[in-house]
Amino acid sequence: MSGRAGKTIGLAARAARQLAPVVLAGTLLPAAPAAGQVLPNPVLYQVGQEYYSAGGKAFVRYRYDVLNKADYPAELFAAAPALPPCGANTNSSRTWVDFYDASGHRLYGFCALGKPQDLGSLWFAVEQGVVPPSWIYIEMIDRQTNTRYKSNLAETAP
Amino acid sequence: MRIRHLLTAGLVVAAAGFVAAPAAAQATRTWVSGVGDDVNPCSRTAPCKTFAGAISKTAAGGEINCLDPGGYGAVTITKSLTIDCEGTFGSAMASGTTGFIINGADIVVTLRHLSVNGGGSPSMAGVNGIRFLQGAVLNVERLRLSNFSAGGPNGNGILIAPAAGTVIVNISGSSLIGNGTGTTGAGIAVAPTAAAVVKLNIRGTELTGNPTGIKIDTTGSTGAGASVVIADSLIGGGENGLVVSAGAAPADVTLSGSTVAHNRGAGILASGVGASVWIADSVVTDNKLGLSSAAGASVNSYGDNRLHRNGANGAFTRKAPVQ
Numbered sequence: 001m002s003g004r005a006g007k008t009i010g011l012a013a014r015a016a017r018q019l020a021p022v023v024l025a026g027t028l029l030p031a032a033p034a035a036g037q038v039l040p041n042p043v044l045y046q047v048g049q050e051y052y053s054a055g056g057k058a059f060v061r062y063r064y065d066v067l068n069k070a071d072y073p074a075e076l077f078a079a080a081p082a083l084p085p086c087g088a089n090t091n092s093s094r095t096w097v098d099f100y101d102a103s104g105h106r107l108y109g110f111c112a113l114g115k116p117q118d119l120g121s122l123w124f125a126v127e128q129g130v131v132p133p134s135w136i137y138i139e140m141i142d143r144q145t146n147t148r149y150k151s152n153l154a155e156t157a158p
Numbered sequence: 159m160r161i162r163h164l165l166t167a168g169l170v171v172a173a174a175g176f177v178a179a180p181a182a183a184q185a186t187r188t189w190v191s192g193v194g195d196d197v198n199p200c201s202r203t204a205p206c207k208t209f210a211g212a213i214s215k216t217a218a219g220g221e222i223n224c225l226d227p228g229g230y231g232a233v234t235i236t237k238s239l240t241i242d243c244e245g246t247f248g249s250a251m252a253s254g255t256t257g258f259i260i261n262g263a264d265i266v267v268t269l270r271h272l273s274v275n276g277g278g279s280p281s282m283a284g285v286n287g288i289r290f291l292q293g294a295v296l297n298v299e300r301l302r303l304s305n306f307s308a309g310g311p312n313g314n315g316i317l318i319a320p321a322a323g324t325v326i327v328n329i330s331g332s333s334l335i336g337n338g339t340g341t342t343g344a345g346i347a348v349a350p351t352a353a354a355v356v357k358l359n360i361r362g363t364e365l366t367g368n369p370t371g372i373k374i375d376t377t378g379s380t381g382a383g384a385s386v387v388i389a390d391s392l393i394g395g396g397e398n399g400l401v402v403s404a405g406a407a408p409a410d411v412t413l414s415g416s417t418v419a420h421n422r423g424a425g426i427l428a429s430g431v432g433a434s435v436w437i438a439d440s441v442v443t444d445n446k447l448g449l450s451s452a453a454g455a456s457v458n459s460y461g462d463n464r465l466h467r468n469g470a471n472g473a474f475t476r477k478a479p480v481q
Binding site: 157 | 194195197206210211214229230231252253254255277282
């Protein structure tokens, strides 16, 4: 599993991602969840905070888990080389997960989760001393079916 | 012509100045709520979510109050302020960090009716409940500070470690429980450095299950050290109860109306020539060692104490008669 910082996403990748539904229309892809199978929205909750340093700066990492991660099939997180890449990663997963604040501003994202259990190790970070958004949510985007699963709002204060 | 252009440019600049948005005003009273949001103005009807979010919207000398039960997060305080959650459950979970850092020149801070929890998990151990680095006065009223288990010199419920000036800390009606790890850490630790002076008043406070209940250490001080008064309090269930260490800077402690009990080591332990403890109307019991003084320190009695049923009672250095 690897994080995908907003700043590191190239313009090409962004464009490709936005065009993904169009590309997908004519592409043969791995099996989707069974037809008619309705997957639930993720139930997001905070696990804790970690304090760490990187590049000479101090950060706070806000860690989250998805309570109902077992409800999602493994193929949702299978490598999807036929779909647009995530930056240089041409083997990113079929479903990407993004963090947003309550007003819909994207905070961080994951494009290489390998299995549903990885939803138990989601996080985003802010520089120490910066007040984080009070409420955040995640959105899972199944790029194969262009289906979006939006979570509840979860808090950042422990 | 050129002058007219200059005048026009000047007017544009002036107009821009007039239309610029004024800095957001700070309120003397702000509110936090478990369902608030830090994008709000922190008013009663639009409360904030955290103390850190509310503090920038609170005027110096103002007060942050809690509307309902909630975890309002750790915060660094750099201006005079009161945080008061009386009437509800206001808390700060501070795993991996310090709950409240007090660090502002000449500020007066009051923290009232809060629960501050370090989490206790070894992987994300809370650092200190409160760390007082700089300020004039800190009032701690009815706080519960527990489970700050980072390794020494951290792992304290309250760490008072100024490097300059005279600071006054008043602690009343509070509980400092289960802080520290192994033999390091304390319920309350006082460690002034340089010429800083600490005047600490503790009343009606329970310090239990900390490696050291109260630790006064002036060995790093070159000034007037520390003066500590402890009244009506319980210090027990740790490795040592009251530990006083002094070098050239004095550490004067008065303990009255209090009980020091059930410590696995010493009830009261003083070392260094500048360490002086006077005890009145107090009970020292059921410790492995009641009293210990070394290296010129003194543990003295006003003559109305109960030194009883310790593994070894030890002895007072001297006694002053009841007057």
